[in-house]
Structures are given as structure tokens and as C-alpha cells.
Amino acid sequence: MNEQDTIAVVGAGVIGAAAAFALAREGRKVLLIDRAEPGMAGASFGNAGHIAQESVQPLPSLQLLFGFFRELYRFGGALDLSPSQALRMTPWIGRFAAAALRRTQNTAHLAPLVRPSVEAWGRCVAAMRRPELLHRQGHYEVAFGPLSSIKMRAHAQHMARLAVKTQPLSPEQLRPLQRAARADTAAGLWFEDSASVSDPLEAVRALVGAAMECGARFEQKTVTRLAPRGDQIEISSEAGAFIVGSALVCAGVSSAPLLAPFGLRAPLQAVRGYHVEIPGALAYFDAPLLYTDHRVVVTPMTGRLRASSFMEFADPDAPPDARKPARLRQALGSLGYPCPPDGASWLGSRPVLPDYLPGIGRASGCTKLFYAIGHHHIGLTLAPITAELLSDLVAERTPRIPIAPFDLRRF
Numbered sequence: 001m002n003e004q005d006t007i008a009v010v011g012a013g014v015i016g017a018a019a020a021f022a023l024a025r026e027g028r029k030v031l032l033i034d035r036a037e038p039g040m041a042g043a044s045f046g047n048a049g050h051i052a053q054e055s056v057q058p059l060p061s062l063q064l065l066f067g068f069f070r071e072l073y074r075f076g077g078a079l080d081l082s083p084s085q086a087l088r089m090t091p092w093i094g095r096f097a098a099a100a101l102r103r104t105q106n107t108a109h110l111a112p113l114v115r116p117s118v119e120a121w122g123r124c125v126a127a128m129r130r131p132e133l134l135h136r137q138g139h140y141e142v143a144f145g146p147l148s149s150i151k152m153r154a155h156a157q158h159m160a161r162l163a164v165k166t167q168p169l170s171p172e173q174l175r176p177l178q179r180a181a182r183a184d185t186a187a188g189l190w191f192e193d194s195a196s197v198s199d200p201l202e203a204v205r206a207l208v209g210a211a212m213e214c215g216a217r218f219e220q221k222t223v224t225r226l227a228p229r230g231d232q233i234e235i236s237s238e239a240g241a242f243i244v245g246s247a248l249v250c251a252g253v254s255s256a257p258l259l260a261p262f263g264l265r266a267p268l269q270a271v272r273g274y275h276v277e278i279p280g281a282l283a284y285f286d287a288p289l290l291y292t293d294h295r296v297v298v299t300p301m302t303g304r305l306r307a308s309s310f311m312e313f314a315d316p317d318a319p320p321d322a323r324k325p326a327r328l329r330q331a332l333g334s335l336g337y338p339c340p341p342d343g344a345s346w347l348g349s350r351p352v353l354p355d356y357l358p359g360i361g362r363a364s365g366c367t368k369l370f371y372a373i374g375h376h377h378i379g380l381t382l383a384p385i386t387a388e389l390l391s392d393l394v395a396e397r398t399p400r401i402p403i404a405p406f407d408l409r410r411f
Contacts, residue, residue, distance in 0.1 A: 003029070003031065003242065003243065003244050003245070004232060004243065004244070004245045005029050005245050006029045006030070006031050006244045006245055006246075007023060007028055007029065007030055007031070007244065007245065007246045007247065007248060007394065008030075008031045008032075008033055008233070008235055008244040008246075008247045008248070009023070009030060009031070009032045009033065009247075009248045009250060010033050010034075010223050010226070010235070010247060010248065010249050010250060010251050010258065011033075011034055011042075011249065011250035011251035011252060011254075011255070012032050012033070012034035012036075012037075012038040012039065012041070012204070012208065012218065013034075013038075013039060013041070013042045013043065013044040013204065013250065013252055013379065014039065014044040014047075014200070014203065014204050014207070014379055014380050014383040015250045015372050015373075015375060015379055015382075015383050015386055015387075016032060016034070016248070016250035016251075016372075017032070017038055017039065017044075017204045017207035017208045017211070017383075018124065018207050018383040018384050018386065018387035019248055019250060019372060019386070019387040019390050019391075020032045020207070020208065020211040020216050021124075021127075021128070021207045021208075021210050021211040021214070021216075021387065022384075022387035022388060022390065022391045023211075023216075023248075023387075023390070023391060023394060024211045024212075024214035024215055024216040025127065025211075025214050026391055026395065027214075027215075028394070029215065030211060030214075030215070030216035030217070031216070031217050031218075031219065031244065032208065032211065032216055032217065032218045032219070033218075033219050033220075033221055033223055033235075033237075034218075034220060035220070035221065035222040035223075036220065037220065038204050038205060038207075038208040038218065039200070039201045039203075039204030039205060039208075040201075041252075042252040042253070042348060042349060042351075043252065043273065043348040043349060043350045043351075043379060044200060044201070044204050044348075044379065044380070045200065045201050045204075045346070045348065046200070046273070046275050046308070046346040046347075046348045047200050047273075047308070047348070047379070047380050048275070048288060048297045048299050048306065048308040049196045049197050049198075049199070049200050049288065049299045049301060049306065049380070050139060050194065050196050050288040050297060050299060050380070050381075051117055051118055051121055051134075051194055051195040051196055051197065051380060051381050052114070052117075052139075052194060052377070052378050052381045053114060053115065053117050053118050053164075053191075053193050053194045053195070053381070054139075054159065054162075054164045054191050054193070054194055055114055055377070055378050055381065056107060056110060056111035056114045056115065056162050056164065057103065057107045057110070057111075057162065058099065058103060058106045058107065058110055058355060058356035058357060059356045059376075059377075060096050060097070060099040060100040060103060060106075060354075060355060060356055061100050061103050062100050062101070062103075064100070065097055065100050071295075073310070073312075073324075077295065078295035078309050078310050078311055079311045079313075080310065080311065080312040080313065080314075080321070080324075081313045082313075082314075085313050085314060086313075089269060089313065091267070092267055092269050092354050093354075095267065095354035095355065095411070096354040096355070096356075098355075099354060099355035099356065102355070106355060106356070106357060106405075107162075109357060109405035109406070110356075110357055111162075112401050112402070113358075113382060113385060113386075113401055114378065114381065114382065116385055116401075117378075117381045117382060117384070117385055118136065118193065118194065118195045120384035120385040120388065121134050121195065121197075121384050122134060122136075123384065124207075124383075124384040124387075127210070128206050128207065128209075128210040130206045130210075132198065133197050133198055133199070133202065133203050133206060134195060134196075134197060134198075135195060135196045135197065135198060135286065135287065136195045137195070137196070137285070137286050137287040138190055138191050138192040138193060138194050138195070138287055139190075139191050139194045139195075139196065139287050139288040139289070139290065140169065140188055140189070140190055140191070140285050140287060140288070140289045140290065141155070141188055141189050141191070141289075141290040141292055142169065142174070142177055142186060142187070142188035142189075142289065142290070142291060142292065143186065143187055143188065143291075143292045143293050144178070144181055144183035144185065144186045144293060145183065145185060145186075145293070146184075146185055148185055148186055148187040149185070149187040151187070151292070152168070152187040152188060152189055153187075155189065155292075156168070156189055159189075159191075164191065164193070165191070165192055165193055166189040166190065166191055166192075167189065167190045167192060168187070168188070168189060168190075169187070169188035169189065169190060173188070174186045174187070174188055176284055177284055177335075177336075179336070180284075180335060180336020180337075181334065181335045181336055182336075194288075196287060196288050196299060197380065198301060198302050199301050199302045200380060202302070203380075207383075221237040221238060221239050222237055222238050223235055223236070223237050223251070223258065224236050224237055224238065225257075225258070225261070226247055226249070226258045226259075226261060226262070226369070227261050228261065228262060228365075228366045228369070229243060231367075231368060232244065232245055232246075232368065233245070233246060233247040233366075233368055233369060235247065245368060246368035246369070246370065246394070247368065247369055247370070248370040248371065248372065248390060248394075249369070249370070249371040249372070249373065250371070250372050250373065251373070252349065252351040252373070253268050253269075253270045253316050253349050253350075253351045255268060255351065255371065255373040255374075256268050259363070259369075259371060259373075259408070262363035262365060262366050262369050263363065263364070263365055264363055264371070264408045264409075265408060265411045266353070266359060266371075266373060266374070266408055266411070267353060267354055267411055268351045268352065268353060268373065268374055269313065269351075269352050269353075269354070270313075270314065270315065270316040270349035270350070270351065270352075271311050271312065271313055271349070271350045271352045271376065271377075272310070272311075272312040272313075272314055272316070272347055272348065272349050272350070273308055273309070273310050273311065273312070273347070273348060273350060273377075274308070274309060274310050274312075274320075274324045274325050274328060274345055274346065274347050275306050275307060275308040275309075275328075275345065275346045276306075276307055276325050276328050276329055276332070276339070276343065276344070276345045276346075277301075277304045277305065277306050277307070277344070278304060278305045278307070278332070278337055278338065278339050279303060279304045280303065280304065281304065281305045281337060281338055281339075283298070283300035283305055285300075286300060287299075287300070288300075291331075291335060294309075294331045294335070295309055295310075296308070296309045296328065296331050296332070296335075297309070298332075298337070305337070307328055307331075307332055307337075307339075309324075309328050309331075310324050310328075312324070316349040320345070320347045324345075325345035326341070326342070328345075329341055329342070329343070350375075350376050350377055350379070351373055351374050351375070351376065351379075352374060352376040353373075353374035353376070353411075355410075356376055357374070357405060357406055358372065358373065358374045358375045358376075358382065358386070358406050359371055359372070359373045359374045359406055359407075359408045360372050360386060360389060360390070360403050360406040360407075361393070361403060361406060361407040361408060362393055364409065370390060370393055370394065371408065372386050372390055385401070388400065389401060389403055
């Protein structure tokens with residue numbers, strides 16, 4: 001099969017789905033490929049639904065480097081990194097540490113990508129004629145205990161330095177949370193400019209459906225290899241090989257071997273997250289609510305609440321850790337949610353580069369090979385703006401936001 005005028009988008013998570021829609025809207029012949037149904041194979045299905053416009057700073061910091069042990073799972077935190085896994089990740093951790101020294105510079109790179117995320121989602125849902133998917137009620141963060149006011153005041157000051165607007169929660173807003181958690185004191189913030197989606201999987205399906213209305217096709221197959229063939233790309237799968245005019249890699253944690261034949265190094269690490277859901281439960285706010293002390297975010301979604309947590313550094317194919325959803329359910333019970341001690345849970349792998357900047361660009365030796373990978377915890381947040389940047393790249397336009405800092409040649 002030869003599709004010389006086709007651009008193949010490899011990976012039908014939220015990044016690939018948004019890119020397929022953006023490219024198809026511009027009249028390009030798009031073939032979207034994934035090993036599973038759209039949104040099902042990676043982290044897109046199970047994310048917290050939060051469009052994190054406040055997440056303008058990459059995670060690596062000196063504070064985290066010297067205090068990470070306080071976040072470890074064995075001490076009640078959300079970070080799970082075993083000694084054996086840390087040993088395997090030594091080069092990655094070294095790059096993470098180096099990035100901590102460049103946090104100011106990396107924030108200057110990331111912030112212009114994150115700040116327009118809600119507006120980009122607004123343009124996207126309008127183009128899909130699905131405005132109900134986007135909820136623009138911001139999000140909330142709350143802490144309990146005698147130091148909660150001090151913590152939240154310091155957090156608000158830090159956010160203000162980053163030009164992120166917050167407002168303190170009133171005693172009336174906090175009182176139901178305190179009663180539910182049996183807490184004597186509490187403090188919280190409202191982040192007015194962030195947003196959420198009503199259902200992450202439905203958002204991916206809507207993107208793919210809108211792309212197909214514009215002429216895109218979806219094929220379910222496992223891509224095993226990409227290779228340059230002159231000025232074209234050969235795609236190999238279990239169903240055979242075929243040629244396309246260009247390709248875009250958005251395959252999450254599976255992207256590195258697909259990019260290697262083009263001289264691109266992608267030191268991706270899987271950072272796994274878990275969620276549990278409470279069908280029919282009522283939310284305290286019509287927006288995501290982060291319990292900062294518990295490292296749990298609770299998001300109202302269609303017909304249920306979804307609670308998400310944990311940063312588990314592990315092989316993406318490793319079996320789930322049953323302790324984590326159990327701990328998550330226990331935390332929800334302590335916060336006053338009607339959550340039974342057992343039930344179904346979800347596990348997914350976020351693709352993370354060591355500097356916590358995404359990889360967005362094109363292969364230097366093959367102008368027909370593009371990539372959008374490593375969006376870590378903010379893949380949902382950055383999907384539409386990343387798709388717009390990729391449309392610029394494919395069309396040979398100057399990207400509307402500088403993307404040189406996201407070039408994989410930095411590794």
C-alpha cells in the first residue's frame with residue numbers, strides 16, 4: 001500500500017487525536033493509527049480531566065531534589081520510586097537533576113505553551129461543535145490542619161509571582177469540606193482561569209470523530225517500526241508495511257523506538273497514575289478539587305466522581321500495585337466521600353522526559369517526520385495548542401509559539 005499524499009498520525013491518545021483533527025481541518029489526508037481504540041491505550045482514558053493552566057513550572061526543582069523523600073509512597077506520599085528502579089533510571093535522574101538547575105529558564109519555555117491552553121480548548125470544542133465538553137469553572141485546592149492558612153497563603157504568593165490568579169476560599173465554602181473530613185481548620189484557593197473536561201475519553205472520541213468528518217481515517221493496528229524511504233516514510237505493523245508521505249509520532253511511552261531510526265533520542269520514562277471512580281456521587285464544587293495534603297484530585301465527570309493520584313516510576317507493562325487504589329479509596333473515605341473499600345480501578349502510564357518539557361518538532365534529517373511526545377501530567381492541557389503548533393510545522397508556517405526549546409536534539 002502506498003499513500004504518498006497521506007500524513008500518518010501514530011498514536012490516538014489526546015495529543016494524536018487533537019493533531020489529527022487540526023491537520024484534517026486544514027485539508028490534509030490523515031491516517032490515524034493506534035493499537036487500541038482511540039483514547040484507550042495510554043494515559044488519555046484515565047486522566048484527571050483537569051486543564052492545568054496554572055502548571056507553568058516544570059517539576060524538576062532544587063526543593064524537590066533535596067526533599068523528595070518526604071513525597072515517597074512508603075512515607076504516605078504519592079511518589080513511588082523503588083531503589084532498583086532508581087538504579088535503572090540513573091541517567092534519566094541525572095538529567096532531571098540538571099533540569100532542576102535550569103528551572104527558571106525552563107519555566108520561560110513552558111509557560112507560553114501552558115497559558116493559552118484553556119483558550120485553545122475553547123477554539124477546539126467550538127470547531128467540533130461540542131462546547132459542553134469544556135467546563136470553565138477553574139479548580140480548587142484545599143489543605144487541612146493548623147498550618148493550612150500559612151501553606152495556602154505561601155502558595156498564593158508563589159502563584160502570583162508566576163502571574164497565576166487565585167482567590168482564597170471563604171469559611172462558608174470550606175465548612176462542608178471540613179465537616180466531611182472532620183477537620184477543625186482548613187484553607188483553600190480557587191484558581192479561576194483553569195478548566196476541566198466532562199469526560200476525557202469522550203473528548204478523545206469527539207476529536208477523532210471530528211477529524212473523520214473532515215476526511216481522516218482511523219485504523220487499529222500496532223506500529224512496530226518507522227523508517228525513512230527517500231523523502232517518504234515506511235510504516236511497519238503486524239499487518240505489513242506501507243509508505244506514507246509523512247508521519248507524526250504521538251505514541252506516548254512507546255515513541256522512543258519509533259523515533260530512533262531518524263536519529264532522535266527520546267529518554268522517555270513511564271510515570272504511572274491510578275484512579276478510582278464513585279458513580280453517582282455529588283461534588284463539593286463543579287470543578288476539580290485538589291486535596292494538597294493527600295495528593296488526591298477529585299474531578300466531577302459525567303455521572304461520577306473520578307479521584308486520581310500517584311506518581312509511580314515503573315515499567316509500563318508491570319502489573320498494577322493493588323495497594324495504591326486501596327490507599328486512594330481509604331483517603332477518599334477519610335475525606336467524607338461515599339467510597340467503598342474495594343472496586344474497579346485504572347492504571348495508566350504518562351510519558352515523561354527528564355526536564356518535564358514536551359518534545360515537539362521534526363527530525364532534522366527527515367523533514368517529513370514530526371513528533372509530539374512527553375507531555376507528562378499535562379497532555380490533556382496541551383493537546384489543542386500542540387495540535388496547532390504541529391499544523392504550523394506541517395504547513396511550513398512559523399509556529400505561533402517558539403518550539404525550539406522542545407526539540408529532542410536537546411538530549
